[in-house]
Amino acid sequence: MSKTEDFRKHIQEGYTFKKDYIILGGAMLDGEPVSDALVKIPLKTLNRHGLIAGATGTGKTKTMQVIAEQMSLKGIPTVLMDIKGDLSGLAQPGESNDHIVWRHGAIGVPYEAEKMPVELMSISEQKGVRLRATVSEFGPVLLAKMLELNDTQEGIMSILFKYCDDTKLPLLDLKDLRKSLQYINGEGKAAIQKEYGQISSSSISTIMRKVVELEQQGADLFFGEKSFDVQDLLHTNKEGKGQISIIRLTDIQNKPKLFSTFMMSLLAEVYETFPEAGDDDKPKLCIFIDEAHLMFNEASDALLDQIEIIIKLIRSKGVGIYFVTQLPTDVPDEVLSQLGLKVQHALRAFTAKDRKAIKKTAENYPLSDFYKTDEELTSMGTGIAMVTGLNEKGIPTPLAVTLLQAPKTRMDILSQKEIDEVVDYSLLAEKYNKNIDRRSAYEILEEKIEKIQEEELQEERRKQQEKEDKAIEKTRRSTTTRKVGRPRKSTTEKAVDSFVKTAGREIIRGIFSVFGIK
CATH class of the missing domain: 1.10.150 (DNA polymerase; domain 1)
Incomplete structure (x- = not known):
């Protein structure tokens, strides 16, 4: 048996499942696609969380788009944090070209362009369904x-x-x-x-x-009414496609505390309100957190502890959390250890620090007889990723360098007119976009x-009035006659009294002089 045949058998055995699954792409060996070697993820394990990592420009966002599409087609609703503004194109069908034809021919999966049911949402002033929560x-x-x-x-x-x-x-x-x-x-x-x-x-x-x-x-x-009901994230359309809720966050990249606050609120609300799901055949909801380092970098130790607890427990509610970031080290080890699916795009080794990070990243993946993991990490092209997930029994699937599917939806953003149309036809926007300030x-x-x-002011005025009344009373008493009832004499009366007294004294002296009396 040749190396290629041995590899094909290895992939087929590792990625054969009894129940339904999504297809990420086709496995590659020595830089070439291998036929009949599909890389699949069983729906049953999609609530075991995941990681999509890689350097800028290696295709992380398109991988997130592909996985969200695949989930939607299987009736699984998703929530996507769109920090760079790249994901609104999910609302419109894509367009085929020669490269897409080649890619899907190499994978062995036909390409069919189609749009997905999309709700555009916002926690800021961007247009979309307003997401709020009360204090x-x-x-x-x-x-x-x-x-x-x-x-x-x-x-x-x-x-x-x-x-x-x-x-x-x-x-x-x-x-x-x-x-x-x-x-x-x-x-x-x-x-x-x-x-x-x-x-x-x-x-x-x-x-x-x-x-x-x-x-x-x-x-x-963000804080206020009307509070968003997380049950409204679980809709499917009449065709059975799961709703893709795109939360537009392009204007809060420089507000990491608001981002981490919103994410913590959303995860806590989902955990508290969703019932226990048990071991279902597929998750109720999957949440993709793009630029996940923004959530962790500004979080306090206490908040990180809370995030870790929710990540561990929310799986039982039938919810999967997927972190999208440049390096796996952007995610705390306690959270990283909880992730079942890992999709690793290429990393760049420009510095000694980069090489150290690549070596550490390689250690997080299963050993393989077919790949030198650290070398593959730096040599993969755009749209190619190293994948390992979990099978239906929770056992890691074989490591596979994967040529990923192309998105079925538009690989570009919507125009402003198209965004307006999506929001204007949204029943959720009609429900939540009314300003309420009860x-x-x-x-x-x-x-x-x-x-x-007002009561204090009135009391102060009363005291001031009492003080003024006492002053007036004191003044009045000091100016009254000491003997009550005797009227005070006027100035003229006082002058007459003085004249009479003086004249009387002079008359008496005259009489005494006549009689020689001194």
Whole structure:
């Protein structure tokens, strides 16, 4: 048996499954495609998570596009984080060319261009279905981890949420949160401390600064109503194709904290609301996180711990998470160890650091009699990737350098007119794109604070009036006659009295002189 025949048998045995699967492409040996050596992934293991890695320009985004298409055709809904703006073309059919004809001929799979059911979504000002969550839904624990609060500050956040629950103050958006923090540090501080214990003003000020920092990254557009129901990610169309939800994130590349906040919120909401799935034949939902390093680089240790926990547990909900990034080392080891499917595009070895990273990457893949993994990692062309997944029993499939399928959909972005059409015909956009600002903690506390301030102002005025009245009374008393009832004499009357007294004294002296009396 020749080396090629031995390799073909090796691939066929390793990629033969009893149940349904998706096809990634065809296996290659010594740089050439091998016929009848399809590289497949069973639907049953797609909730075991995955990694798509490789240097810039090696085809990671198109691989994500192909996998999302394949899942959609099998009725599996997907969510794609579109940070570079490359994925909107999924809403339109692709176009064949000579290279695509050659590629699919070499793989042994016919090429059929077709469009997929797409929903364009946004957490910012870009056009699409608006994704929002309320502060209350986020909860004090996750919010504290996201804001990187210490234990004392996290305790204050829990007290704040408890107080708002007890007093029926809805925490919907960030202005509700800021106003509540302002209240428990000011007008309501005495009542809060009497009921819930001492709170530190300096800690509240620190929390306030971190909330403002998050707000400056655009989180005020994310927190609020109407809250997005993650069940709306699970739609399939009348043809049985799974909905592809593309979340447009091109304007938050320089806002990593907002990105990690949104991702943590989405994963937590999916985990909390989806029922246990057991061992289904295919996942309910798969989520692709492009530029995954943005999620991990800015996350605190506490947030990373939370992400790790959710990645481990969310599989039981029938949900698969796929990280797309340049290097496997961009993903923490604790998360990397949970990933079943690995699609590794070429890496570039320009520096000693690059070579060290390539060596470490090669160690993450199964040993193969047919490949020198570290050499293959630097020699693969665009649209070629090293693949290993899991079979139906959870055992790693053979390592295969794979000539990947071409996308069935457009390998370019939609025009603005096409984007407008997708959004205008969206039932979800009609459901979620209405601005709602109902009466909540901000308005209620604003009124309460105004009432308290008005009462304090009236009390101050009353005290001032009392003070003025006392001063007037004191002045009045000091100017009245010591003997009550005797009227005071006028100036003329006083002059007459003085004249009479003087004249009387002179008359008496005259009489005494006549009689010689001195």
